[in-house]
Amino acid sequence: MKNIDSKKNIWIFHHYATPPSMNGFTRPFDFGIKLKDYNYSTTIFAASYLHFAEQNLIEDETLYIEEDSSGLPFVFINTPGYAGSGKKRILNMLTYFRKLFKVSKEYEKTHEKPDLIIASSPHPLTMIAGIKIAKRYGIPCICEVRDFWPEVFFMGDKLKKDSIIGKILLKGEHWIYKNADGIIFLKEGDVQYLTDEGWSKPSGGDVDLSKCYYINNGVDIEKFNDQMDSEVLEDKDLKSDKFKIVYAGAIRPVNNVDNILDTANLLKEYKDIEFLIYGQGNMLEHLKRRLENENISNVKLKGYVDKRYIPYILSNSSINLLNYSQTQYNWSRGNSSNKLFEYMASGKPIISTVKMGYSPIEKYNCGLSLEGSSAKSLKDTILKIYNMPKDEYIQMGENGKKGAREFDYIELTKKLKNVIEKHINNNS
Incomplete structure (x- = not known):
């Protein structure tokens, strides 16, 4: 023994x-x-x-x-x-x-x-x-x-x-x-x-x-912060002055990425709002066809990026989007996605398209969750943060960074x- x-x-x-x-x-x-x-x-x-x-x-x-x-x-x-x-x-x-x-x-x-x-x-x-x-x-x-x-x-x-x-x-x-x-x-x-x-x-x-x-x-906060500063992705859209809605993750049916394009269609009149989608999956070609066929110009499909660039991408967004299907998973018990805690560590407000139980987003007041996952509901929630007073917007991001420490x-x-x-x- x-x-x-x-x-x-x-x-x-x-x-x-x-x-x-x-x-x-x-x-x-x-x-x-x-x-x-x-x-x-x-x-x-x-x-x-x-x-x-x-x-x-x-x-x-x-x-x-x-x-x-x-x-x-x-x-x-x-x-x-x-x-x-x-x-x-x-x-x-x-x-x-x-x-x-x-x-x-x-x-x-x-x-x-x-x-x-x-x-x-x-x-x-x-x-x-x-x-x-x-x-x-x-x-x-x-x-x-x-x-x-x-x-x-x-x-x-x-x-x-x-x-x-x-x-x-x-x-x-x-x-x-x-x-x-x-x-x-x-x-x-x-x-x-x-x-x-x-x-x-x-x-x-x-x-x-x-x-x-x-x-x-969770997230390795020390590594995340180091990569945020050292692993810089050369991407002109990330460096633009536009209000950037970032989704980073798989592009599959369960992630309901079509809903992002539907929302972008509803926000075409806002010329300074842009959606940046990073990731790959079996829905990517479908999304490309939609952008072309529907003339959706405020969405950029960025494809696969090495995970070492994710901290830089998330920290240069205006909103980080957790985009899921409400019906294909039981969200009542919580969320164990690494992505959620990386979003929190980035210091930017989060929008979740699903209402989850035991939600860190609500616990730490670091973003907003949709009651319904329709494109109109997502549009209204984006505009709520878009029109938010600057000090309230900054505090929401800081709340996420503070909450992420519990999941280090x-x-x-x-x-x-x-x-x-x-x-x-x-x-x-």
Whole structure:
């Protein structure tokens, strides 16, 4: 048995994790780097096929590769690509799940065994693997729930809750919550889901709520501020004197970017208001056609930009726009988007097209949320900030910067460290 004061090894299973130099989710990296300050050694197990870059890091039959140029060891497991194919994406998930068992065993032969595993969704197979592999080592597994699968499919009408497949998926999901040693939810209201499903002990179920924790996504404020000053994007539109509405993110149906163009059409008479859209996705060509066919001249599609430029872009906006579909996601439990906290750190007012529960925007008075997500409602809200007295406008931005400190990864890592220590010590 290890001395609890010696260096502890954490394995994080996260399908889409990458270091900052690659295009993916950096939450595991952000935690792993800061956990070093608490004498933790973190290894991240991810898939070789990078979802957002549509690139595979392994082109042969190699089982896995190790990458540590970022200062944190990554293990990329050989998984097939899918490039927009739903069936191939499912195969990718199944392959990652299946190979996790073999890769973890092979990796452990030349490295120290883990003291704790953190297994992250969205897809539940990763959490199932985490629980089973942790049991093999006799160590705790903490499951991190980023999205509720299969709820997202129920909401999108892709699957019926009372169907055979729906019932099987719910049964598997329940098994995860029951067997995980700890559960980290990313949104403040997520724990209510267990009660809504009748799985929590207070509602007659078998899941102990005392093992549930809330640790949101966030922002590395020191890095954000450094990049804001040092990573300058040469973009004449950002430097213009116009009132700039910035959207930075994916361009997919769930992001409802069509609504931005509808709103821009309603604001054509305001020659000093301009919309700048940064990002890529399967709706981009559709938007380009709309701009041309409808002669929308107050919207600029900027395409993909490296994430290191995001702090500069956001800090040079007039309003940063959180643009979502109200119907394709359950916003009542909160928002765990990194984007929200980057928007707050930028010091510019925020508009959210959805009314979310547990909203930092309302808590810190750093922006406005729409009651309804129509183009007219968005137009009216933009004009409310556009016509706002200067001192009130500046204060709204400063409120966001102040609120972002609560979601700095320094503070979030302290919470994670406490959860990890509790479960490692209980297992000693």
